[in-house]
Amino acid sequence: MVTLKDIARIANVSVSTVSKVxxxxxxxxxxxxxxxxxxxxxxxxVPNLHARNMSKKVRxxxxxxVIPDITNPFFGKLTRGVQKVCGEDVLVITVDSFRDLDREExxxxxxxxxxxxGIIIGNSRVNDELVxxxxxxxxxxxxxxxxxxxxxxxxxxxxxxxxxxxxxxLIERGYRNVIHLGGTHELYVSLKRREGYEAAMREKGLxxxxxxxxxxxxxxxxxxxxxxxxxxxxxGVFSMNDLVALGAMRAIREFGKKxxxxxxxxxxxxxxxxxxIASPSLSSVHQPVEExxxxxxxxxxxxxxxxxxxxxxxxxxxxxxxxxxxxxKVNL
Amino acid sequence: MVTLKDIARIANVSVSTVSKVxxxxxxxxxxxxxxxxxxxxxxxxVPNLHARNMSKKVRxxxxxxVIPDITNPFFGKLTRGVQKVCGEDVLVITVDSFRDLDREExxxxxxxxxxxxGIIIGNSRVNDELVxxxxxxxxxxxxxxxxxxxxxxxxxxxxxxxxxxxxxxLIERGYRNVIHLGGTHELYVSLKRREGYEAAMREKGLxxxxxxxxxxxxxxxxxxxxxxxxxxxxxGVFSMNDLVALGAMRAIREFGKKxxxxxxxxxxxxxxxxxxIASPSLSSVHQPVEExxxxxxxxxxxxxxxxxxxxxxxxxxxxxxxxxxxxxKVNL
DNA sequence: TCCCTCCGATCAAACGTTTTCCCTATTTGT
DNA sequence: ACAAATAGGGAAAACGTTTGATCGGAGGGA
Numbered sequence: 001m002v003t004l005k006d007i008a009r010i011a012n013v014s015v016s017t018v019s020k021v022x023x024x025x026x027x028x029x030x031x032x033x034x035x036x037x038x039x040x041x042x043x044x045x046v047p048n049l050h051a052r053n054m055s056k057k058v059r060x061x062x063x064x065x066v067i068p069d070i071t072n073p074f075f076g077k078l079t080r081g082v083q084k085v086c087g088e089d090v091l092v093i094t095v096d097s098f099r100d101l102d103r104e105e106x107x108x109x110x111x112x113x114x115x116x117x118g119i120i121i122g123n124s125r126v127n128d129e130l131v132x133x134x135x136x137x138x139x140x141x142x143x144x145x146x147x148x149x150x151x152x153x154x155x156x157x158x159x160x161x162x163x164x165x166x167x168x169x170l171i172e173r174g175y176r177n178v179i180h181l182g183g184t185h186e187l188y189v190s191l192k193r194r195e196g197y198e199a200a201m202r203e204k205g206l207x208x209x210x211x212x213x214x215x216x217x218x219x220x221x222x223x224x225x226x227x228x229x230x231x232x233x234x235x236g237v238f239s240m241n242d243l244v245a246l247g248a249m250r251a252i253r254e255f256g257k258k259x260x261x262x263x264x265x266x267x268x269x270x271x272x273x274x275x276x277i278a279s280p281s282l283s284s285v286h287q288p289v290e291e292x293x294x295x296x297x298x299x300x301x302x303x304x305x306x307x308x309x310x311x312x313x314x315x316x317x318x319x320x321x322x323x324x325x326x327x328x329k330v331n332l
Numbered sequence: 333m334v335t336l337k338d339i340a341r342i343a344n345v346s347v348s349t350v351s352k353v354x355x356x357x358x359x360x361x362x363x364x365x366x367x368x369x370x371x372x373x374x375x376x377x378v379p380n381l382h383a384r385n386m387s388k389k390v391r392x393x394x395x396x397x398v399i400p401d402i403t404n405p406f407f408g409k410l411t412r413g414v415q416k417v418c419g420e421d422v423l424v425i426t427v428d429s430f431r432d433l434d435r436e437e438x439x440x441x442x443x444x445x446x447x448x449x450g451i452i453i454g455n456s457r458v459n460d461e462l463v464x465x466x467x468x469x470x471x472x473x474x475x476x477x478x479x480x481x482x483x484x485x486x487x488x489x490x491x492x493x494x495x496x497x498x499x500x501x502l503i504e505r506g507y508r509n510v511i512h513l514g515g516t517h518e519l520y521v522s523l524k525r526r527e528g529y530e531a532a533m534r535e536k537g538l539x540x541x542x543x544x545x546x547x548x549x550x551x552x553x554x555x556x557x558x559x560x561x562x563x564x565x566x567x568g569v570f571s572m573n574d575l576v577a578l579g580a581m582r583a584i585r586e587f588g589k590k591x592x593x594x595x596x597x598x599x600x601x602x603x604x605x606x607x608x609i610a611s612p613s614l615s616s617v618h619q620p621v622e623e624x625x626x627x628x629x630x631x632x633x634x635x636x637x638x639x640x641x642x643x644x645x646x647x648x649x650x651x652x653x654x655x656x657x658x659x660x661k662v663n664l
Numbered sequence: 665t666c667c668c669t670c671c672g673a674t675c676a677a678a679c680g681t682t683t684t685c686c687c688t689a690t691t692t693g694t
Numbered sequence: 695a696c697a698a699a700t701a702g703g704g705a706a707a708a709c710g711t712t713t714g715a716t717c718g719g720a721g722g723g724a
Contacts, residue, residue, distance in 0.1 A: 001391055003710055014674045019712060026713085029672060044638050049394055049447035050386040051710030054679045059333055060446065062381055070411050076403040083402075083428050088438055091446070094426045096415050106420055114392065114423070115381035217609065246609050253611070277549065277578050277606060279585075306376055335680055346704045351682060358683090361702060383680030386709045 002043045011039045022047070062091045063300055064111035066104060067122040070096040073271060074289060078122050078143075081293020090301070097123065105130055112137060118300045124188050139303035141296045144189055146312070153299050155292055155313045159189050162285040162317030163196025166238050166266040169283075169319055171204050174328035175236030175264045178206070179227070181213045181220060181248060183240045193240050193268065213244055220247025228255045235263050235328060242267035242274050242284055249278065249324065260326035270320050280323035287317055334375045343371045354379070394423045395632055396443035398436060399454040402428040405603060406621055410454050410475075413625020422633070429455065437462055444469060450632045456520050471635035473628045476520055478644070485631050487624055487645045491521050494617040494649030495528025498570050498598040501615075501651055503536050506660035507568030507596045510538070511559070513545045513552060513580060515572045525572050525600060545576055552579025560587045567595050567660060574599035574606050574616055581610065581656065592658035602652050612655035619649055 004022075008015045013032060020026040021036045022045075028036075053060070065082055067075040079094055086092050093111065097104035105127060111119055112134055119134060124144040134140055135151040144156050163180075170178050180197040183190030194210055201208040213223045220239060227234060228251060237252075239245035245267030249259060257263050259280055267275065270286035295313055302308045336354075340347045345364060352358040353368045354377075360368075385392070397414055399407040411426055418424050425443065429436035437459060443451055444466055451466060456476040466472055467483040476488050495512075502510050512529040515522030526542055533540040545555045552571060559566060560583060569584075571577035577599030581591060589595050591612055599607065602618035627645055634640045 001710095005710075015711080016675075016713075017673060019710095020673090023712080027672065032673085041638055046393065046449055046636060047447060048386070048391060048710050049449070050382040050390070050392075051679090052447050052712075054380070054382040054386055054681090054709090055711040055713085057679060057712095058382070058446065059380060060382075061378070070402070070415075071405055071408040073403055073405055073408070076405070076408055079402050079426075080428055080430075084430075088435070088442055091425065092427070093423065094411075095424070096412055098412075098416075103420070110420055114390070115379060115384050117378055117381075243605075250611075273575075274605065274609060278609060279582075279611060304378060306373060333680095337680080347681085348683080348705080349703060351680095352703090355682080358703085359701065364702085380680050383709090384682075386679090386711090387681040387683080389682095389709060 001048075002045050003048070004045075006043060007036065007039050007045060010043070011036050060091045061089070061301075061304065062093060062114075062116045063297070063304075064108070064116040064119040065092055065094045065122065066097055066108060066111070066119065067094065068097050068099045068104075068125075070094070073273070074269060074287075075122060077289040078293040078296075081290040081295075082120060082297040084290075085294045085297035085301070090297075092297075101125070101127065108134060117304050120296050120300055139300060139308075141300050141303075143292070143296070151303070153303065153308070153311055153313070155296050155299070155315070157189075157287050157292070157315050157317055159192035159317070160196035160199070162268065162287075162319075163193040163238065164200045165196075165317065165319045166268070166283075166285050167197045167200035168203075169321065170236040170238060170264050170266055170325055171200065171206065173260075173264060173325055175325075176206060177233045178236030178238060178264075179209045179211060179232075179234055181223060181237060181239040181244050182210050183215060184212055190240055197238055213240070215241060215243065217243045217247040217250075220244030221251045222247075224248035224251035225254070228252070228257075237263065237265045239265065239267050242269050242271045242282060245282055245284070245324075246274065246278055249282070259324050261329040264325040264328060266319075266325050275320070275322060278324070280326070283322045283325040284320055285317045286320050288315055291315070333380070334377050335380070336377075338375060339368065339371050339377060342375070343368050392423045393421070393633075393636065394425060394446075394448045395629070395636075396440070396448040396451040397424055397426045397454065398429055398440055398443070398451065399426065400429050400431045400436075400457075402426070405605070406601060407454055409621040410625040410628075413622040413627075414452060414629040416622075417626045417629035417633070422629075433457070433459065440466060449636050452628050452632055471632060471640075473632050473635075475624070475628070483635070485635065485640070485643055485645070487628050487631070487647070489521075489619050489624070489647050489649055491524035491649070492528035492531070494600065494619075494651075495525040495570065496532045497528075497649065497651045498600070498615075498617050499529045499532035500535075501653065502568040502570060502596050502598055502657055503532065503538065505592075505596060505657055507657075508538060509565045510568030510570060510596075511541045511543060511564075511566055513555060513569060513571040513576050514542050515547060516544055522572055529570055545572070547573060547575065549575045549579040549582075552576030553583050554579075556580035556583035557586070560584070560589075569595065569597045571597070571599050574601045574603045574614060577614055577616070577656075578606065578610055581614070591656050593661040596657040596660060598651075598657050607652070607654060610656070612658070615654045615657040616652055617649045618652050620647055623647070 004015045004018045007018045021033050095107045118139045120141045135149045140152045182194050198208040213219045237248050267282050267284040270284040275282040275284050336347045336350045339350045353365050427439045450471045452473045467481045472484045514526050530540040545551045569580050599614050599616040602616040607614040607616050
């Protein structure tokens with residue numbers, strides 16, 4: 001790496017002169033100025049940020065934010081919440097792991113190595129051992145997962161309760177044969193949502209039916225089509241996310257059934273853009289994501305300052321009712 | 333700010349011992365170890381990242397990415413493109429300006445002050461003077477806007493061509509009375525899209541009709557409803573973005589007209605999630621956003637290394653045809 | 665000629681760590 | 695009991711930059 005010293009040597013001047021030229025500070029003759037600039041360019045000089053900031057006595061609090069997919073508005077909101085709290089004084093380094101667990105591990109280690117003062121991990125599939133290891137050095141905030149390590153705080157949504165709310169709502173609107181299109185089982189969130197659904201069904205004396213589907217529109221569409229064709233009796237669908245719900249709605253429409261008159265549908269996540277544009281608009285369970293991001297940042301700052309109070313934050317979802325669960329029309 | 337020296341003084345040991353304890357490196361007696369840890373905690377010690385990295389001879393190339401709204405998938409994709417190219421070696425500091433021009437200016441200055449090696453600005457409404465000033469120190473990449481400064485590269489989408497494509501497509505599918513729901517005029521992109529629309533109309537000997545609307549669904553809905561009620565003759569809509577197009581579609585449906593049989597609709601941006609979920613699915617002009625982000629990062633790296641070749645990159649949009657512009661049914 | 669000023673450039677300290685080398689006790693081995 | 699090994703700790707250099715102090719010399723005024 002080329003430093004000021006290298007430039008100084010080649011241009012036959014002192015280091016401080018070079019520094020002054022590059023920063024346009026003190027007074028330097030036009031001749032030397034040009035010469036130095038020239039040499040700097042030739043050598044491809046890139047200033048060393050650390051040296052500069054140390055010399056300038058700049059101190060920055062830096063926190064890392066690792067998320068699986070910045071393209072997804074859900075994580076966008078999370079990021080925004082964090083940045084809002086951090087304002088312009090705390091540096092947030094946001095990195096997208098592209099849902100690649102290896103890359104995630106690498107960037108987390110990198111963040112640690114670079115001296116981040118704390119890391120917020122927005123992915124509940126994160127490697128437990130890694131969290132444990134990192135938390136030995138700096139505080140960690142994780143979403144939707146429990147840890148009992150000293151230096152780790154969990155921020156979770158009460159997924160089970162959200163699912164319970166949604167299912168109960170469907171039942172109260174007159175739908176009886178409510179099925180659940182769930183995620184694959186390994187995930188904490190899909191497990192919890194399933195639990196809530198089952199609890200609500202049992203409470204009303206109905207028998208739950210759960211179909212593992214996945215997470216995108218296509219999957220929801222295919223599964224729903226299959227179920228309808230098979231003659232399965234269904235008048236309500238609680239889906240583990242909005243996309244799957246929208247897929248299911250497409251299948252229902254294609255099959256010639258009316259929403260919400262014949263079948264009611266409720267999603268999860270409340271991606272507003274999506275839910276409101278859909279026709280009929282989609283009822284969904286709302287997560288206060290941005291607020292959760294803000295809390296994550298606040299907690300992180302508290303941990304860094306050693307003024308942490310709580311070890312776990314639980315957020316409550318709320319149901320946003322739109323057209324898709326408007327109530328069943330009973331055939332006379 | 334508390335430093336190792338402070339801890340050392342209070343704990344009555346040397347700086348190097350403190351460092352060793354905090355990093356778990358050399359050997360230190362259990363007694364001192366505890367003591368030092370205790371003092372460090374009480375004083376609220378936070379390591380100085382710059383000093384550490386300098387000492388460790390770590391060098392990082394840092395580039396700042398400033399965007400107006402990380403919640404928007406469009407900017408999410410941009411961000412992703414940048415991060416993809418930067419990989420794990422170049423540090424990307426992404427900051428959301430919340431569409432607040434003042435905040436934007438502040439964060440850009442901050443980035444400069446912190447020693448970022450380059451800044452990518454994802455907002456065409458950015459302050460020109462600021463760009464000029466910043467570019468005196470470090471390279472800048474800007475989207476959708478032209479600059480002639482030495483150290484600034486523009487990455488633009490050929491908005492005019494995209495609009496032209498969309499409009500021509502509508503005309504060729506049999507729609508004659510194609511209107512344009514445009515943005516407000518101050519923006520470069522809305523100006524260009526309008527131009528393209530007008531060019532296509534004139535080319536076919538039709539007279540363009542442009543209505544300034546805005547950027548969200550509600551605005552599109554209201555304007556379209558008003559136009560339909562007023563009896564305006566319309567069988568085609570080219571909208572300046574997808575949301576406005578979806579609003580217009582809602583109004584059209586409500587008015588009892590069929591899409592695409594009576595009225596054809598084309599949007600802009602091609603927000604896939606939105607366009608495909610809509611029913612009928614929405615044709616739209618696609619911007620290769622992620623690719624543009626990748627290019628921005630590559631160009632930035634080139635500029636930093638002094639190996640820049642081109643001063644301006646123009647990307648071509650492409651039309652994605654879906655159901656909403658399927659062709660007009662002629663009444664017999 | 666001498667003194668003062670000002671310009672251009674250099675010197676050297678400082679920023680906060682890490683890390684290598686070195687010193688002194690103490691322990692271990694014979 | 696004496697040499698050798700080792701544990702515990704400190705001194706100091708190094709990382710690359712910024713910046714105030716300093717210095718030599720040119721030019722100007724008396």
